[in-house]
Amino acid sequence: MTSDAVPADPRSTREPFDPADVTWTPVSRRLVGARLTVTAIVLTPVLALLVLMAVFAGEAWLWVFPALVALLALWIVWLVPRQVNAMAYAERADDLLVRRGIMFRSLVVVPYGRMQYVDVNAGPLARRFGIASVQLHTASPATSASIDGLPPHEAARLRDRMASRGEARLAGL
Known part of the structure; x- marks a missing residue:
């Protein structure tokens, strides 16, 4: 007879999508x-x-x-x-985490060393609302990720930071 153990911490059931050591940055409302x-x-x-x-x-x-x-x-x-409330990203020492989804959750981990280039996009409607998107491209399309709904200054900061971290990791190879 098996017993189903109930985790002591209710957040532990979300562990794959919400690691304990990560501080998430939400996208703009x-x-x-x-x-x-x-x-x-x-x-x-x-x-x-x-x-x-x-x-x-x-x-x-x-x-x-x-x-x-x-x-x-x-x-x-x-x-x-x-x-939108479910969308967030987190910068860690070696990679960037991007999560989204309510029912069908997704967590994409993009290692800085695998990044090839970073795009920032803002169409007319996005500019009207004061938001932009950051698209991270890697060698594998499966690990590419996008972060929608960032303020333009945050999108530019993230682009520059990701590009410099990617170059630093690539230089170490």
């Missing part, structure tokens, strides 16, 4: 506004078109489609802040 704006840009015309179709057709059952789009929008409004 402005990412929520940017993602919700994209949702509004996409769903508003769809909702308007479906409402017009239901009004002009005069069929009551056609109102199901605008209702479904409205429910989808509400679900996204509920989900996006939770997703």
